[in-house]
Amino acid sequence: MDVFEAIKGRRSCRKFSPEPIAEDELNLILEAATWAPSAANNQPWEFIVVSSGDIKQKIFREAQERKQELFEKSKWKWLDRYQVGFVLEAPIILAVVGDPKKAGADQFLEGRGESYAHGCVAAIQNILLSAHALGLGSLWFTVFDKRALREILKIEEGKDPIALICLGKAAADPLKTPRVAVKDKVRYLK
Amino acid sequence: MDVFEAIKGRRSCRKFSPEPIAEDELNLILEAATWAPSAANNQPWEFIVVSSGDIKQKIFREAQERKQELFEKSKWKWLDRYQVGFVLEAPIILAVVGDPKKAGADQFLEGRGESYAHGCVAAIQNILLSAHALGLGSLWFTVFDKRALREILKIEEGKDPIALICLGKAAADPLKTPRVAVKDKVRYLK
Secondary structure, three states, rough: OOOOHHHOOOOOOOOOOOOOOOOOHHHHHHHHHHHOOOHHHHHOEEEEEEEEHHHHHHHHHHHHHHHHHHHHHHHHHHHHHHOOHHHHOOOOOOOOOOHHHOOOOHOOOOOOOOOHHHHHHHHHHHHHHHHHOOOOEEEEEEEOHHHHHHHHOOOOOOOOOEEEEEEOOOOOOOOOOOOOOOOOEEEEEE | OOOOHHHHOOOOOOOOOOOOHHHHHHHHHHHHHHOOOOOOHOOEEEEEEOOOOHHHHHHHHHHHHHHHHHHHOOHHHHHHHOOOOOOHHEEEEEEEEOOOHHOOOHHHOOOOOOHHHHHHEEEEEEHHHHHOOOEEEEEEEEEHHHHHHHHHHOOOOOOOEEEEEEEEOOOOOOOOOOOOOOOHHEEEEE
């Protein structure tokens, strides 16, 4: 699939079919992730491929609790209606974990050191685009407490779980997410 | 260009030709940026297209000073050799600026609120991939003090300059940046 077509066509999937993902497709997605750019080519990412039903249940319970906490703190009504069953339905949850020790030179600047996380996010965007090109739906999910997720996924203390990416065949049309026009987001300094 | 080809083929460009970027190509890149995903579709990004030689000079001086500071703090020898002339050579520097007020529900979790920056990084990866698909080189640059960059680019106090993306025709082959094998970056929880 053309890169512009993938960029414009990819949408967040909220409902997954249980159909498993072919191993070669998953490998293509993981390889695409590792081709992301990173500060000093430090490749600050690790990936955990979750297909265990037990672990998905633990992620689901954590997501339910955090969603409730967020609703109580924010009073945002959509959070009360927001259903997180997709973490149970998706055949694969791909956890993207960053290593803060693999930040670039930015770690020596005051208040910085975020480049390891940003490299991981570039890898996430590669995951989303390559999944879409393979006809798979994807969801970028971050409603979890990082300590709780470390425990569930056996991630060592110093590492930073950046996101959970749910992957699978879409079982419903994705939400429409229109964009603000480019001209309202750009300023020129000529 | 195929999305996998773009993901695997894009490399960081360190030397740019002064040849300007066609307006329609720049617009395609900016549009690709705005199709990035973001928490609650908040579209937390703004873009500043810098072609002014005066402003590039100011960015260059800031980059030189920070590079020197980083070398003194880190003692990393490559920083002493690292030349930042690309910010003067590149016909366009695209500043990607995030709005922390446009974080998603994560802002209500302890120590979080980073989703606005992560949305901007997804937009950056779209910029890098779409530039490559158009035959342009790109460089993701973050060696600047955020306060200094806000002043140079007239960015309001509450906004967060995430990165400067240098764009233009490559004037030299990109650096080779090999990757660690996928198997050494992945763990399976079945």
